[in-house]
Amino acid sequence: QKEVEQNSGPLSVPEGAIASLNCTYSDRGSQSFFWYRQYSGKSPELIMFIYSNGDKEDGRFTAQLNKASQYVSLLIRDSQPSDSATYLCAVTYTGGFKTIFGAGTRLFVKA
Amino acid sequence: ETGVTQTPRHLVMGMTNKKSLKCEQHLGHNAMYWYKQSAKKPLELMFVYNFKEQTENNSVPSRFSPECPNSSHLFLHLHTLQPEDSALYLCASSSHDGTGAYEQYFGPGTRLTVT
Numbered sequence: 001q002k003e004v005e006q007n008s009g010p011l012s013v014p015e016g017a018i019a020s021l022n023c024t025y026s027d028r029g030s031q032s033f034f035w036y037r038q039y040s041g042k043s044p045e046l047i048m049f050i051y052s053n054g055d056k057e058d059g060r061f062t063a064q065l066n067k068a069s070q071y072v073s074l075l076i077r078d079s080q081p082s083d084s085a086t087y088l089c090a091v092t093y094t095g096g097f098k099t100i101f102g103a104g105t106r107l108f109v110k111a
Numbered sequence: 112e113t114g115v116t117q118t119p120r121h122l123v124m125g126m127t128n129k130k131s132l133k134c135e136q137h138l139g140h141n142a143m144y145w146y147k148q149s150a151k152k153p154l155e156l157m158f159v160y161n162f163k164e165q166t167e168n169n170s171v172p173s174r175f176s177p178e179c180p181n182s183s184h185l186f187l188h189l190h191t192l193q194p195e196d197s198a199l200y201l202c203a204s205s206s207h208d209g210t211g212a213y214e215q216y217f218g219p220g221t222r223l224t225v226t
Contacts, residue, residue, distance in 0.1 A: 032213070034214055036217075042220075043199075043201055043219050043220045044201070044217050049213075049214045088154070090215075097142060097159040097161060097207060098159065098167055098169075099215060101153050102153060103152070103153040
């Protein structure tokens with residue numbers, strides 16, 4: 001059973017701080033890793049994807065992947081109240097169509 | 112229209128009704144997905160289609176019947192649903208090149224209430 005685990009939160013950070021969101025996955029055959037943001041009552045919105053070990057930066061967001069530890073994280077720098085949402089980690093497997101989603105971490109950025 | 116569209120956005124139906132959800136993607140993708148999202152639960156994959164062929168059926172009850180007439184359109188036909196089927200139904204699309212699926216883009220969802 002392939003699994004993706006996330007701390008449900010809520011994670012509360014002050015405005016301007018760095019928010020760190022973590023995700024672990026169970027299958028070493030994992031190929032692609034995604035972070036989605038979902039506001040209450042809305043559909044998931046892709047923030048970042050990462051395929052290779054290391055860091056990938058896009059604006060205030062940095063995704064970090066460590067395949068040896070089966071760990072992927074998302075850092076949000078200079079957090080804003082508008083970043084308050086649920087963040088979903090997702091993993092797909094080599095050759096597969098199936099994407100496994102974590103249950104999500106709720107982030108709350110206090111103004 | 113751009114991205115992934117879904118209709119209707121809201122649907123209330125009785126347990127004996129038959130209704131259909133529609134999804135259309137304008138991204139040139141070849142794979143389309145149906146997901147169910149219930150309160151406080153992870154996204155549950157229901158069906159996957161690649162180039163109109165169903166590749167995944169995640170043990171979904173037969174009261175949910177998918178249809179994919181082409182790689183841009185996806186339907187979910189509903190009949191004799193149960194109250195526990197009330198949820199947000201999300202459609203998504205992605206590219207798939209044979210080595211794996213790329214990032215998925217979601218439609219706005221249909222909020223379904225079964226009475």
